[in-house]
Structure formats: structure tokens, C-alpha cells
Amino acid sequence: MIDRYGREIDYMRISVTDRCNLRCRYCMPEDLISVDHGDILRYEELLRVCAAAVELGIRKFKITGGEPLVRLGCADFIARLKKLPGVEQVTLTTNGLLLEENLDALCAANLDGVNISLDALDEDLFRQICGGRGSAAQVLSAVRKSVERGLKTKLNTVILEENAGQAESLAALAGELPVDVRFIELMPIGFGVTLNRASPDALLERLKLRWPDLEPTDERRGNGPAHYYKSAALQGRIGFIDAVSHKFCQSCNRVRLTGTGLLKPCLCYDEAADLRALLRSGCDDEELRRAMEERIYNKPRAHSFDSPRDITEKKAMSQIGG
Ligand code: SAM
Ligand code: SF4
Secondary structure, eight states, X not given: OBOTTSOBOOEEEEEOOSOOSOOOTTTOOTTOOOOOGGGSOOHHHHXXXXXXXXXXXXXXXXXXXXXXXXXXXXXXXXXXXXXXXXXXXXXXXXXXXXXXXXXXXXXXXXXXEEEEXXXXXXXXXXXXXXXXXXXXXXXXXXXXXHXXXXXXXXXXXXXXXXXXXXXXXXXXXXXXXXXXXXXXXXXXXXXXXXXXXOOHHHHHHHHHHHSTTOEEEOOOOSSSOOEEEEOTTOXXXXXXXXXXXXXXXXXXXXXXXXXXXXXXXXXXXXXXXXXXXXXHTXXXXXXXXXXXXXXXXXXXXXXXXXXXXXXXXXXXXHHHTO
């Protein structure tokens, strides 16, 4: 559907859980209390929301969390979502730790692609960033297996001061494998405010020393705002998602659904439609659709990441879905 600023909104990120098996420092602290299972939308409820979203013109869905694969039945849910009439694309974002054991089910579900988060190849640094859990080797193995299975695979790295030195070795994975490697600028949401942001422009300059022919490409590689660079030496592309330093709100196409059923039109603000309350009060499909339409139509014009006191969203990113 078209919002009041003329943007076409056709993409929804759906968080299926706020729980996670990692504790990335910018996302989820060790002691964050998880929501009770009963307060998370059931898969049936999610499918009702998705059906209403399709009627409003949303055709592409990203399954996220917390870590989506820690929720039982995630692959089955994806299979059901893929079969919903009007759904064109369903992709998943994951930290990769449970990916290998879910690959059969995800491929059988006809998942359209997977984004795997990996902030460092160095194991000490990986554990430093991810709360002392997991391992880079395990994530990398899942990346290789995912590529072997023919799944469209991308890597996401949040760039921080401490892992900026890893950028070259992470980008080199796009040479070895047909994967896009995307560097995400740290956003001042949740625990993102507690860390120092590294400059994506400086990082690009560093990568150009290793791949001097890196040049921008207009190819469309996904649903998001990433801008991409190509080099003859790389199979995949190098992408940047730099929401803070290169604001892209005028072309934003997305809304978010939190695990507790809040429909959020913008990452920056806490305004949301409480779809769980509506669903559990026995609303009919028309009421659900109208509540979603109203909230999406009134999507804010732009974020205020450059003006901290205007950021009203106080939830952790693990509670929103990234
Ligand atoms: N657990 C899954 C994962 O890590 O991919 C899915 C959920 S995670 C919240 C989704 C994405 O949000 C990840 O790529 C993560 O790196 C990113 N993210 C989390 N906090 C962020 C922040 N403050 N700024 C930028 N990206 C962030
Ligand atoms: Fe978990 Fe993903 Fe957040 Fe890391 S970024 S703590 S893996 S939800």
C-alpha cells in the first residue's frame, strides 16, 4: 500500500521470538528478561496478520527475532507462510548457530533466502561481541552449507570500533563464495547507544586498498536499503546499510511486527498498533486490516537517529527484530 508520503510499503519484518542463544552487546544484554511464551503471538495469529498484510499489498516477509530458529516450529511456520496466497517472498535472518540442523526443513519450506549475521572471524573477538557464546567456525560452517544447498545467502556484519579490523577478511568471503557481505552501521536503538559506531565510509576506503576496482553497482540485490559495490575479484557484492550516515527514509518500504504483536511503522519511535490486543479481543478480519492500514498509512516521514532525545523507542533490538 502507499503511505501518506507516497512510499510503497510492501515488506514486513516479523519477529517470532525475543529469545536468543547469543548476547550480542549492541542488541541483547545478559540479564534481559524474556517475554512469557503466552505473550508472544501464536503461529496461527501471525498467519492471520500476514494474510491481512497481503491484502494491504505487503508481499515480502522477513522472519527474524531474537533468534528465530530458537522457536520450535519456525520452519513449519515458514512453510505455511510461503503457501499463503499472495505471498511472493519469505526470507530469514539468523545468527546461524541452529541453521545447519534446520536446513532440510527450511529448504523443504521453499525459503527464498537467508541472511546470516557474523561480526568477526576471529574467535576471541566473536565471543567478545556475542556475549561469550557460540563460535565463528560454527556460523561459517552454516554459511557454507547454506550455499551448498543453493539457498541465496548473505552475510551481515554490524561494524563497531572493535571489529573494524575484521572487515577485510569478512569481505573476502564474497571472493571465496557466491555471497553478498553487507556491513551494517550501528543504530542508536536499544543497546546500540552504548557502543561506538565505526564509519562505513572509512571502511569502504580500507576495502578499496585491497580491491582497488571496487565500484558502485545499481543491481537490485534484495528488499532493503543496502547499496552495493562490485569487484572482478569477488563473486558476491559488498553492501552497506548505513541508516545513520546516509538516511534512506524517503524510500523506506517496511514495517515491523514484534513478537508481542506490536505493528511498528518506524524503528525509531515507540508508536505501534497493538495487534495482539485486537486479535485476542476477538476482532474480525476487517477490523484487523483497518487497524494495520491506519498505522501503516501514518508511517513517520523519517527517523531521528541524529537527535537522540527524539528517539522514543526504548526496546532492545532483540525485542524488535532488527
Ligand atoms: N538473531 C538474528 C540475527 O542476528 O540475524 C535475527 C535478529 S537480529 C536483531 C537482526 C539484525 O539486527 C542482525 O543482523 C543484527 O546484527 C542487527 N542489529 C541488532 N542490533 C543492532 C543495532 N543496534 N544496530 C544495527 N543493527 C543491529
Ligand atoms: Fe541475538 Fe541476533 Fe541480537 Fe545477536 S543480533 S543478540 S544473535 S538477536
